[in-house]
Amino acid sequence: MHLKRYTFFSIILIALIGILVYTQIDAKYTLDIFGIPVSLPVAVWIVLPMVLLYFASIFHMAYYSFKGYIKGKKYKKDYENIVKSLFNAILREPKLQSYKTQEFRNIGSITDRSNILLKEYNFDIKDDILRKAVQYVKDIERGEYIDIKDIKFSKDNPLYLKNLENRINEEMTYSGVILNKCNEFPEELCKKALNRFLDYGEITKIKDYSKIFDFENLYKLLEMAKDEERKLNLNTTDLIYIIQESKLKFTPKEYINLAKNIKDIFMPDERLKFFELLKNSDEKAEAGYIYTLLDLEMIEKAKDELENSEENEFLNFKAFLELKECGRNYPLDLFA
Structure with a gap:
């Protein structure tokens, strides 16, 4: 019951009873209180307990109203904290929150330690904070870079890394920022940054990575x-440096692919010198060297290389030469 309404009806009730008693009993009654005789009309003695009961009930309601107010504040604060917990979980950055009530503490003990993976994004969300979190994830997953200042991400957060990748794609020069701090990020992100850096970086800087x-x-x-x-x-010097520093595991097939790819970049003598240097450090590069000899029509030199090879090595190139000697000319790439 509202306090004003309760007070209004209480006054009316007390007044009606007082008036009714006063009109029926027009007399006084004396009561000894701690040795002091107090004489009041009977009507006053009748309504006095009612007045005291009114003030006692007011105090009772005020006490429990205050308790309800305190509890309500706790629930409101806990609701805000559980929303923060869900916000963090949606962004896959769980953090422990502090809860005042047991009910929210039970829920928070799970959400504070969870990552929420959304299966869809187009659903109604009443809370603005949670709607913002879902929108962040939606935009990041579809390839947009989002400047998120609501939360500090850990370095291994998958959404954080995806967002950085999006930024690399949107801001070409940001790839250089990632490469300069490559020790702070996963190798895969650094490789993606390098891939973007190749679009504009100078070869002297590219070699640094x-x-x-x-x-x-x-x-x-x-x-x-x-x-x-x-x-x-x-x-060729730059290319050899990159190959050796990268420690890529080349197979004979990969060296042949390499030989194919450098045909339009270097002069014939540069190509030969390139593979001569490579095969000195890796015998598998012999495949690329022989391919280059055959591609340049240096048949005799190619024969010498093949004759010095093992019987079961370079069978494709040996077959190519045998067919060529029989007057059948096939494209070299059919055998490479």
Whole structure:
């Protein structure tokens, strides 16, 4: 019951009873209180307990109203904390929160330690904070870079790394920022940053990240070198340095692919010198060297190399030469 309404009806009830008693009993009654005689009309003695009961009930309601207010504040604060917990869980950055009530403490003990993976994003969310978290994830997953200042991400957070990848794709030069701090990020992100850096970086800077190179980046580098507008100015010394520093595990097949890719970049003598140097440090590079000899029609030198090889080595190239000697000319790449 509202306090004003309760007070209003209480006054009316007390007044009616007082008036009713006073009109029926017009007399006084004396009561000895702690040795002091107190004489009051009977009507006053009748309504006095009612007045005391009114004030006692007011105090009772005020006490429990205050308790309810305190509890309500606890629930409100805990609701805010559980929303924070869900916000963090959606962004896969769980953090422990403090709860005042047992009910929210039970829920928070789970959400504070959880990552929430959303299966869909187009659903109604009443809370603005949670709606923002879902929108963040939605935008990041579809490839947008989002400047999130609501939360501090850990370095291994998958959404954080995906967001950085999105930024690399949107801001080409940001790849250089990632590469300069590569020790702070997973190797896979650094390789993606290098892939983007190849679009604009100078070869002198690209060489600084040789250890990050994988085959995808290596072949993209060669494609950039073929682009005359790119003006990469790649030379064989640079390429050998990158290959050796990257410690890529080349197979004979990979060396042949390498030989194919450098045909449009280097002069014939540079190609030969390139593979001569490589095969001195890795015998598997012999495959690329023989391919280059055959591609340059240096048949006699290719024969010498094949004759010095093992019987079961380079059977494809040996077959190519045998057919060529029989007057059958097939494209070299059919055998490579």
